[in-house]
Amino acid sequence: MSSEALRSDYRLVSEMVRPGTRVLDVGCGDGELLAFLAQHKQVDARGIEISRGGVAACVAKGLAVIQGDADTDLADYPDDCFDYVILSQTIQATRNPKIVLEQMLRIGRNAIVSFPNFGHWRIRTHLMFNGRMPVTENLPDTWYNTPNIHFCTIRDFVALADELQARIVRADALDAAGKPVGVKMPWWFWNMMGEQGIFWLARQGDRT
Amino acid sequence: MNQRHHEADDPHSLVLRLAADEPLVLESGASLAPVQIAYQTYGTLNAARTNAILICHALTGDQHVANVHPVTGKAGWWISMVGPGKPIDTDRFFVICSNVIGGCMGSSGPASTDPKTGEAFATAFPVLTISDMVRAQARLIDHLGIETLLAVVGGSMGGMQVLAWASLFPGRVFAAMPIASAAKHSAQNIAFHEVGRQAVMADPEWRRGRYQQEGARPVKGLAVARMAAHITYLSEPALQRKFGRKLQDREAPTFSFDADFQVESYLRHQGISFVERFDANSYLYLTRAMDYFDLAADNGGSLGAAFRNTRTRFCLVSFTSDWLFPTTDSRQIVHALNAAGASVSFVEIESDKGHDAFLLEEPNLFATTRGFLNAAATARGIPGGAA
Numbered sequence: 001m002s003s004e005a006l007r008s009d010y011r012l013v014s015e016m017v018r019p020g021t022r023v024l025d026v027g028c029g030d031g032e033l034l035a036f037l038a039q040h041k042q043v044d045a046r047g048i049e050i051s052r053g054g055v056a057a058c059v060a061k062g063l064a065v066i067q068g069d070a071d072t073d074l075a076d077y078p079d080d081c082f083d084y085v086i087l088s089q090t091i092q093a094t095r096n097p098k099i100v101l102e103q104m105l106r107i108g109r110n111a112i113v114s115f116p117n118f119g120h121w122r123i124r125t126h127l128m129f130n131g132r133m134p135v136t137e138n139l140p141d142t143w144y145n146t147p148n149i150h151f152c153t154i155r156d157f158v159a160l161a162d163e164l165q166a167r168i169v170r171a172d173a174l175d176a177a178g179k180p181v182g183v184k185m186p187w188w189f190w191n192m193m194g195e196q197g198i199f200w201l202a203r204q205g206d207r208t
Numbered sequence: 209m210n211q212r213h214h215e216a217d218d219p220h221s222l223v224l225r226l227a228a229d230e231p232l233v234l235e236s237g238a239s240l241a242p243v244q245i246a247y248q249t250y251g252t253l254n255a256a257r258t259n260a261i262l263i264c265h266a267l268t269g270d271q272h273v274a275n276v277h278p279v280t281g282k283a284g285w286w287i288s289m290v291g292p293g294k295p296i297d298t299d300r301f302f303v304i305c306s307n308v309i310g311g312c313m314g315s316s317g318p319a320s321t322d323p324k325t326g327e328a329f330a331t332a333f334p335v336l337t338i339s340d341m342v343r344a345q346a347r348l349i350d351h352l353g354i355e356t357l358l359a360v361v362g363g364s365m366g367g368m369q370v371l372a373w374a375s376l377f378p379g380r381v382f383a384a385m386p387i388a389s390a391a392k393h394s395a396q397n398i399a400f401h402e403v404g405r406q407a408v409m410a411d412p413e414w415r416r417g418r419y420q421q422e423g424a425r426p427v428k429g430l431a432v433a434r435m436a437a438h439i440t441y442l443s444e445p446a447l448q449r450k451f452g453r454k455l456q457d458r459e460a461p462t463f464s465f466d467a468d469f470q471v472e473s474y475l476r477h478q479g480i481s482f483v484e485r486f487d488a489n490s491y492l493y494l495t496r497a498m499d500y501f502d503l504a505a506d507n508g509g510s511l512g513a514a515f516r517n518t519r520t521r522f523c524l525v526s527f528t529s530d531w532l533f534p535t536t537d538s539r540q541i542v543h544a545l546n547a548a549g550a551s552v553s554f555v556e557i558e559s560d561k562g563h564d565a566f567l568l569e570e571p572n573l574f575a576t577t578r579g580f581l582n583a584a585a586t587a588r589g590i591p592g593g594a595a
Contacts, residue, residue: 046551055555056572058522060579062587064551066542076543 006036008178009114009198014088016170016200017041017114021083024108026070026100027090031058039062046082048073059204071095074103082108089196091115092148098160105166105203114198117173119153119191138176138195154190154197165202173197216328217321219314220278221246221271221307224351232309232344233276236333242323245348246314247271249308250290251298259590260354261296262345263305264362265532266567267494268434268486270313273305274298279485281526288569295578298360300585301358302590306348308341308369310494311582312487315344319420319487330489331417338365338501341380342372349380356380358588359581363387363566364533365494368501374522375503375514382586385577387525390537390567391511391544392502397532400440401495404433408488417489430488431479438478443529443562447471504544511544521551521587523580525573527565528558553580 006014010033017023019041025034028047031054034060038045047065058065066073070087071094085108087100092115094100104111116139117123126134133143141148153159154173161168172192173181181193190197224245226232231241242585248271253260260522263273263286270277274291290296290303307315310333318333349357360373360381363466367389374384393401408414411429415422451471455461458468467473504511522545526538535556545552561564566573585592 044551052555052558052572055553056575056579057553059553059576060583062583064521066546066552066554067556068554076546078547081546081549137342 007032009088009196010036010175012172012174012198013088013112013114014041017043017084017086019043020192022046022081023084023086024077024082025086025088026074026104027087027093028058028063028065028086029054031061031063031065033088033176034058034063034065035061035088039124050056073111074100074107077103077107079106080109084108084110084112086112088114089116090150094150097150097152098164101160101164101166101201103147105164105201109202109206110165111200111201113157113201115152115157115197116148117154117191117194117197119155120195121192122195124192136192154194155187157197157199161199164206167204167206168199169202170200171197214277214299215314216312216317216319217314218243219246219307221248221314221316222344224348225249226347230347232347234334234340235337236335237524239333240309240316242316243277243309243344243347244314244316244320244342245306245309247348248273248275248305248468249305250274250303251301253302253352254590257354258356258358258588259300259357259585260302260349260352260357261361262349262357262373263290263296264305264341264345264360264366264373265305265308266362266364266366267437267498268482268491269366270311271305271307273303273311277485282480285567289574289577291503295574296361296581297578300590301581304348304352306345307495308365309344310336310341311498312490317487318417318489318493328456328489330420331492333489333493336493336497338368338372338497339376339506341497342369342376347511348398356382358590359383359385359542359584361385361387361577361581362389364389364563366430367533368498370392371503371514372501374520378515378518381520382588383521383580384521385523385525385580386538386541387532387573388527388538388563389524389532389541390533391504391514391541393498393500394537396500397440399423400532401463401499403436404495405492407432407436408492411488414488417492425483426488427480427483430483430486430491431476433491434486435479438475438515439464440532441562441564443531443560445529445560449560450474511540512547515545515548515550518545518548519549521544521553521574521584523553523555525554525566525576526556527561527563527570528556529560530563530565532563558575 085104173190226243231239367386406428411426414426507513518526
């Protein structure tokens with residue numbers, strides 16, 4: 001697969017990963033990103049995926065993927081066993097995002113998290129004018145059947161990173177077309193214009 | 209001498225005979241020589257000798273994986289998994305399966321003739337462990353001129369052998385697939401095995417193990433052992449779905465101890481057909497070997513230590529309704545492999561068929577096996593196997 005064909009958030013994530021490192025993708029789906037990283041970045045690729053179908057697809061690709069749950073199974077990994085722990089579009093579906101993030105920064109030296117930004121202007125206007133929980137193209141579920149139980153905004157995520165004393169190595173916001181909203185914009189602008197946020201976190205004190 | 213006893217010494221299989229000067233030193237300290245190993249192969253070993261897959265059979269299985277069984281006349285026990293175009297594809301892979309030592313289908317075991325006495329070993333045969341079985345298999349793999357197996361695959365007791373292979377000979381196992389297995393036999397499982405053994409030994413025809421010499425057959429004891437064990441291979445929902453409370457060929461209960469219920473009739477049939485093909489003493493030895501299995505204990509109490517620095521890629525599978533080797537057993541191994549930094553995949557397959565699911569038509573097991581083995585073959589540079 002060429003990098004053009006890769007989902008835009010995956011492309012950004014893959015830019016952050018150094019070649020030849022050890023990577024854990026939490027909620028790796030059918031293994032698209034992991035397979036790309038294994039092929040193009042020669043990483044030692046590992047995954048956790050909750051769906052059987054996803055795990056089977058990953059195993060068929062030759063990936064080492066465990067059927068499991070971000071909320072419960074990260075605790076099983078020893079400290080520092082990965083260079084990067086990736087969580088793509090999954091943190092909002094975890095029961096305890098804070099503990100998941102803590103675990104990611106315990107088992108990996110770097111954490112890369114992408115998530116839908118609930119502070120995007122379209123969502124704000126939807127709630128403001130309709131008075132109902134926003135349903136958008138990217139977030140098509142209704143409030144009662146959504147797996148996304150912990151939505152946050154880009155600013156919320158920055159606050160959580162601060163609370164965990166994580167260092168933000170790099171952050172990006174992507175617009176609806178998957179293009180970066182613009183580097184060096186203030187948080188409030190990203191929080192309005194970004195459909196999703198992608199954060200690269202490291203432990204305070206660690207130098208990457 | 210009946211067909212089964214004939215198979216113990218002179219099986220319908222390929223046979224490796226290790227001479228008296230090549231003894232197998234056992235974990236108990238005893239040594240076994242000469243040793244005989246009966247095995248079947250399917251497919252062709254490639255020139256580079258890189259496409260060999262060893263299948264390890266379960267407690268009551270044998271080497272007849274994918275051919276007609278010489279005693280029962282039935283199809284091989286894993287015919288849906290192994291064969292041309294099957295998940296373990298004999299068009300691409302060279303598949304080997306040997307009868308475990310302690311078994312009764314041609315590898316040295318209690319039913320084999322002791323060359324010193326000219327009689328069956330019976331209980332004079334040394335008690336074995338899973339590691340002993342694996343060391344014997346390693347002799348066979350040496351004999352076949354194979355340095356590193358592409359994969360070792362097995363379910364239940366076969367899975368224990370897979371784990372022992374990966375731990376004892378990490379450099380000889382490129383990929384390992386333990387299915388519905390555990391790194392140690394649980395107290396509950398030891399308990400079930402003890403019930404089975406006691407049933408065999410309580411049969412007066414067992415004759416302290418010397419039934420062959422004395423022309424007796426402990427068929428009742430072994431059949432009861434099999435009936436009890438068979439229940440543990442199923443699940444309550446599967447029994448309910450298959451039998452419920454349905455009566456066997458009758459309209460009403462007979463108010464007797466006849467097999468009124470279908471489930472009774474089914475279990476009796478399981479017991480009776482088992483004794484036709486299995487040796488009672490073998491059953492004692494093999495259940496004992498499983499009971500002794502504890503890979504962590506063999507490695508200073510740490511399961512992770514059993515796999516330290518391993519380069520083997522692992523794929524574990526469990527089944528939701530398997531209460532004999534439950535998912536938690538597989539997860540414990542996954543946990544240890546993660547701690548050891550090993551490459552490990554794990555999938556829990558939804559099935560209501562209990563422990564037996566690994567032997568049955570389970571499309572998800574087939575897909576996982578096919579995917580894992582083909583990926584391993586590709587990683588090892590074995591041609592063929594279009595996706």
